[in-house]
Amino acid sequence: MFGSRGVFAMKTMELHLTVNGQSLNWSIAPGELLLDVLRRQGYFGVKRGCEKGECGACAVLVDGKPINSCLMFAAQAEGRHVLTIEGVAIDGKLDPVQEAFLDHGAVQCGFCTPGMVISAKALLDRRPDPTEDEVREALAGHLCRCTGYLKPVEAVLAAASKRKNRARRVKPLTEVSR
Amino acid sequence: MSRDRLVVGRNVRKVDGVKLVTGGAAFTDDVQIPGMLYGKILPSPHAHARIRRIDTRKAKALAGVHAVLTYKDVPRVPHTTAGQAWPEPSPYDTYLLDSKVRFVGDRVAAVAAESRAIAERALALIEVDYEILPAVLDMEQAMAPGAAVIHDEPDSTKIYDREHNIAGYILREIGNVEQGFADSDYIVEREFRTQRQQHCPIEPHITISWLDTDGRLVIRTSTQVPYHSRRQVAMILQIPVSRVHVIKPRIGGGFGGKQEMLLEDICGALTLATRRPVKIEFTREEEFYMARSRHPQRLRMKMGVTRDGIVLASQLTVLATTGAYGSHSTTVQGNTGSKVLPLYRAPNMRFECHVVYTNNPVAGAFRGYGCPQGFFAQETLVDEIACELGMDPLEFHRKNVIRLGDTDHLSAQLGEGKEGLPRLVRSCGLPQCMERAARAIGWAQKRKSLPNGHSHLRRGVGMACTMQGSGIAGVDWASAFLKMNEDGSFYLQVGASDVGGGADTVLAQIAAETLGVTLDKIIITSGDTDITPFDVGAYASSTTIISGGAVKKAAGKVRAQVLDLASKMLDAPVDKLDCGNNEVFTTCVCRKAVSMTDLAMQAMYKEKLQIMDGASHFNTDSPPPFCATFAEVEVDTETGQVRVVHLATAVDPGTAINPMQAEGQVEGAVAQGLGYALTEELVLDAAGRPVNANFLDYKMFAAEDMPKLTTILVETDEPLGPYGAKSISEVPINGPAPAIANAIFHAVGVRIRKLPIRPEDVLRALGAKRAANLEEEALLTP
Numbered sequence: 001m002f003g004s005r006g007v008f009a010m011k012t013m014e015l016h017l018t019v020n021g022q023s024l025n026w027s028i029a030p031g032e033l034l035l036d037v038l039r040r041q042g043y044f045g046v047k048r049g050c051e052k053g054e055c056g057a058c059a060v061l062v063d064g065k066p067i068n069s070c071l072m073f074a075a076q077a078e079g080r081h082v083l084t085i086e087g088v089a090i091d092g093k094l095d096p097v098q099e100a101f102l103d104h105g106a107v108q109c110g111f112c113t114p115g116m117v118i119s120a121k122a123l124l125d126r127r128p129d130p131t132e133d134e135v136r137e138a139l140a141g142h143l144c145r146c147t148g149y150l151k152p153v154e155a156v157l158a159a160a161s162k163r164k165n166r167a168r169r170v171k172p173l174t175e176v177s178r
Numbered sequence: 179m180s181r182d183r184l185v186v187g188r189n190v191r192k193v194d195g196v197k198l199v200t201g202g203a204a205f206t207d208d209v210q211i212p213g214m215l216y217g218k219i220l221p222s223p224h225a226h227a228r229i230r231r232i233d234t235r236k237a238k239a240l241a242g243v244h245a246v247l248t249y250k251d252v253p254r255v256p257h258t259t260a261g262q263a264w265p266e267p268s269p270y271d272t273y274l275l276d277s278k279v280r281f282v283g284d285r286v287a288a289v290a291a292e293s294r295a296i297a298e299r300a301l302a303l304i305e306v307d308y309e310i311l312p313a314v315l316d317m318e319q320a321m322a323p324g325a326a327v328i329h330d331e332p333d334s335t336k337i338y339d340r341e342h343n344i345a346g347y348i349l350r351e352i353g354n355v356e357q358g359f360a361d362s363d364y365i366v367e368r369e370f371r372t373q374r375q376q377h378c379p380i381e382p383h384i385t386i387s388w389l390d391t392d393g394r395l396v397i398r399t400s401t402q403v404p405y406h407s408r409r410q411v412a413m414i415l416q417i418p419v420s421r422v423h424v425i426k427p428r429i430g431g432g433f434g435g436k437q438e439m440l441l442e443d444i445c446g447a448l449t450l451a452t453r454r455p456v457k458i459e460f461t462r463e464e465e466f467y468m469a470r471s472r473h474p475q476r477l478r479m480k481m482g483v484t485r486d487g488i489v490l491a492s493q494l495t496v497l498a499t500t501g502a503y504g505s506h507s508t509t510v511q512g513n514t515g516s517k518v519l520p521l522y523r524a525p526n527m528r529f530e531c532h533v534v535y536t537n538n539p540v541a542g543a544f545r546g547y548g549c550p551q552g553f554f555a556q557e558t559l560v561d562e563i564a565c566e567l568g569m570d571p572l573e574f575h576r577k578n579v580i581r582l583g584d585t586d587h588l589s590a591q592l593g594e595g596k597e598g599l600p601r602l603v604r605s606c607g608l609p610q611c612m613e614r615a616a617r618a619i620g621w622a623q624k625r626k627s628l629p630n631g632h633s634h635l636r637r638g639v640g641m642a643c644t645m646q647g648s649g650i651a652g653v654d655w656a657s658a659f660l661k662m663n664e665d666g667s668f669y670l671q672v673g674a675s676d677v678g679g680g681a682d683t684v685l686a687q688i689a690a691e692t693l694g695v696t697l698d699k700i701i702i703t704s705g706d707t708d709i710t711p712f713d714v715g716a717y718a719s720s721t722t723i724i725s726g727g728a729v730k731k732a733a734g735k736v737r738a739q740v741l742d743l744a745s746k747m748l749d750a751p752v753d754k755l756d757c758g759n760n761e762v763f764t765t766c767v768c769r770k771a772v773s774m775t776d777l778a779m780q781a782m783y784k785e786k787l788q789i790m791d792g793a794s795h796f797n798t799d800s801p802p803p804f805c806a807t808f809a810e811v812e813v814d815t816e817t818g819q820v821r822v823v824h825l826a827t828a829v830d831p832g833t834a835i836n837p838m839q840a841e842g843q844v845e846g847a848v849a850q851g852l853g854y855a856l857t858e859e860l861v862l863d864a865a866g867r868p869v870n871a872n873f874l875d876y877k878m879f880a881a882e883d884m885p886k887l888t889t890i891l892v893e894t895d896e897p898l899g900p901y902g903a904k905s906i907s908e909v910p911i912n913g914p915a916p917a918i919a920n921a922i923f924h925a926v927g928v929r930i931r932k933l934p935i936r937p938e939d940v941l942r943a944l945g946a947k948r949a950a951n952l953e954e955e956a957l958l959t960p
Contacts, residue, residue: 028474039207040210042203042210043200043201044203044205044208045200045201045202045203046201047205047380047381047430048207048459049380049381049382049460049461049462050872050873052463052872052873052874054461054462054872054873054874055380055462055785055873057380076796084201085200085201086200086201088200088201093187094196094199094200094486098199098200099201101193101195102192102195102196102199103191104838105189105192105839105841105842107192107195107198107313108200108380108431108678108679108680108842108846109193109198109380109427109428109429109430109431109678109679110195110198110199110204110432110678110679111379111380111381111430111432111678112200112380113198114201117199135881136881136882136884137881137882139880139881139882140880140882141880142377142880142881142882143380143878143880144380144881145377145378145431145433145832145846145849145850145878146431146678146679146842146846146856147842147845147846147849147885148842148844148845148846148847148849148850148879148887149845149880149884150845150846150884150889151838151841151842151845151881152881152885153881156294156354178450
């Protein structure tokens with residue numbers, strides 16, 4: 001698979017990591033990028049757009065932080081928790097960010113969408129009630145050639161307010177239980 | 179149909195949305211095929227050279243290399259890579275591989291190997307002895323006597339004048355332009371320049387090909403034109419069309435860059451040579467200079483008006499370069515005249531254009547297709563004329579723009595590579611577009627007074643009006659096929675190519691509306707040459723109106739079959755029946771109904787009848803969508819930096835089948851238009867090599883860079899479109915550059931006539947203005 005002949009003979013190494021909650025052991029080559037390994041393992045939602053960390057299409061969360069998987073050696077993911085777009089919806093139930101992307105027309109070709117959703121999710125986990133500027137900053141690393149960014153930004157803000165409303169609805173119950 | 183529309187005109191979710199938002203394996207590269215090889219193209223390092231000798235022995239000897247192809251190994255078939263309807267109007271000047279290279283990035287050889295690393299290593303082992311030829315890099319020099327001849331090969335065809343590097347030439351006139359200028363009170367002539375912009379789809383070009391178990395060549399590819407690609411690949415590889423199967427999966431953006439047969443031929447050739455699956459994908463760097471770009475142009479525009487501000491004559495003279503190959507050369511440039519000049523009701527118009535070859539990266543189709551260049555010139559010139567006459571530019575537009583009932587006669591003279599057809603304006607929302615976008619930007623107040631004071635930050639507002647077409651009249655056509663399933667759902671097959679704009683959704687909406695079913699009852703497959711019927715593909719703003727027209731026709735036929743059977747089942751005449759909400763019901767008082775499911779079961783198991791039908795569709799006219807773009811900018815007079823504060827775009831797309839998606843088309847086009855206006859240019863060095871082929875040095879607008887956007891849809895009812903629809907995807911890209919240039923003039927009083935408008939251009943113009951003012955003062959001071 002890696003051209004294991006002649007000058008291209010590569011040693012392999014074991015990688016232990018968690019992807020989307022699943023504990024995994026993979027055999028990788030030392031110099032392989034996380035992007036290439038994830039795609040080879042079938043995580044096709046991690047997109048190859050530039051391989052230079054400039055477009056954000058390959059973003060995943062590593063221990064909750066968005067990173068461009070084309071800028072990280074797979075070996076650096078040893079022992080860490082990786083979340084790809086495939087792990088964002090749980091048991092077929094879409095994340096509020098994903099629902100909002102659909103409802104607000106924020107998906108066009110969909111090639112940058114996984115990266116945007118990943119970064120938006122990380123933002124909302126960190127800051128549940130972001131300003132528009134904060135949303136734009138969080139999406140700034142994701143180039144999109146289709147949408148002009150307006151609908152993705154609206155979608156993230158809508159997802160935030162949906163989450164907030166849900167939190168409010170939950171509140172009285174906790175008060176009752178007290 | 180009299181009832182209210184249930185699906186058309188609604189903001190429904192994209193039918194392919196869930197798989198896209200969850201990262202489903204939907205794109206070309208999202209497959210793993212056992213035994214797949216990695217293909218790679220050796221790009222020319224020289225702008226113009228002949229291959230004296232090429233030695234592939236070392237590369238072939240490398241372990242893991244399965245094929246190395248040069249011009250010696252492949253058929254020599256002159257063709258164009260432009261994905262256009264046969265016979266393509268573009269010159270046949272391109273070869274699968276050739277003994278001559280004509281730009282930095284041109285194909286020298288191709289390899290297929292077991293990994294990308296081996297393929298890259300193999301490229302380095304190919305020994306090439308080049309005879310370096312003088313290169314023509316400046317389009318102004320291309321026609322000069324003694325300039326190197328780029329296409330000196332004798333077998334290319336349809337080149338206008340190969341001795342002078344002229345790929346195409348256009349001259350058209352309606353009325354009498356000389357007389358028009360003679361009758362004018364005021365004539366202005368200016369020169370404009372536009373740059374090489376790259377499409378930058380986030381998914382670069384990628385193709386995977388293999389032989390199926392019947393030995394047919396299957397090509398899974400990121401394309402806007404699966405059918406044209408199939409025809410062209412078959413011709414180039416000299417195999418029958420029936421031996422080629424092209425599959426268009428989800429596409430990560432096209433914008434015209436994928437209206438090309440770009441990797442399919444070489445990937446297929448490697449598969450035929452190795453009998454193995456092969457993948458070729460462009461790196462981002464390769465995408466910048468080995469794929470296509472927007473044609474750079476020099477435009478001279480002259481306009482004559484009366485003292486009341488009525489346009490009498492307009493003349494546009496263009497020099498454009500198509501780069502090393504003539505893909506879309508005359509058709510893009512033809513649009514620069516035919517879609518731009520007729521915006522004004524001038525009785526006299528003249529358009530002349532030379533499209534020249536240079537040893538530069540190849541230009542091609544790009545959203546707007548020649549119009550962004552033309553409208554930049556025309557709308558900037560019109561603003562200057564209005565200001566000189568002391569007229570509000572908005573008032574000037576109101577007086578002069580094309581109206582409902584007008585006929586555009588220039589389009590009759592200037593079609594797609596041949597005579598065209600006259601365009602009659604049957605729907606026109608341009609006046610409302612202008613009024614509503616003007617209001618959104620605060621035009622009336624801001625034109626009069628802006629709170630600029632003595633600040634170095636100066637605000638200004640500017641506007642532009644633009645139009646486009648909806649499909650190529652008499653050329654573009656499409657077909658659709660529908661069949662009913664046992665549960666009352668319908669399977670819709672269309673050759674149309676959704677490249678991300680949401681065509682599948684819009685076409686499914688049209689089918690659902692016509693059949694009276696909910697959107698979830700339509701299952702759509704698009705762009706697979708084995709499964710779906712023919713469609714020219716996704717270009718020329720044609721899909722909604724042309725493919726949508728085919729879907730509406732096919733659905734109408736299927737609806738008639740449904741009603742026939744329902745008439746039997748309900749014992750009611752067909753004219754007393756209607757469909758809606760997944761049932762057929764009688765329209766009389768005693769309401770009887772049969773569900774689509776029951777009807778389908780009856781058809782299949784009692785009547786032994788597959789309810790199904792198909793239809794083809796084309797138009798002999800190309801209804802123009804209209805657009806008004808208004809911009810507010812802030813210019814920093816100390817740095818020359820231009821910040822767009824607010825951009826309001828109002829578009830008349832006919833009926834918006836899915837308004838949310840239509841808005842998305844506008845906003846995406848505007849973002850590309852902003853880049854075109856201010857930041858985007860693929861820069862070449864003195865040897866024709868790209869210097870900024872990456873996203874850091876080639877600046878696209880990102881989320882943080884965007885101004886406030888206002889998007890307004892002014893819906894009209896187009897008689898030639900399905901449910902009144904025209905088109906929307908291209909027209910909004912034309913407006914930002916001229917609107918911004920005009921706003922800059924309003925802010926600081928300088929005219930910028932080149933794109934992109936960089937801070938240094940603004941500073942230089944401000945410096946020149948200051949110097950001129952000082953000179954004037956010096957002359958006035960005794």
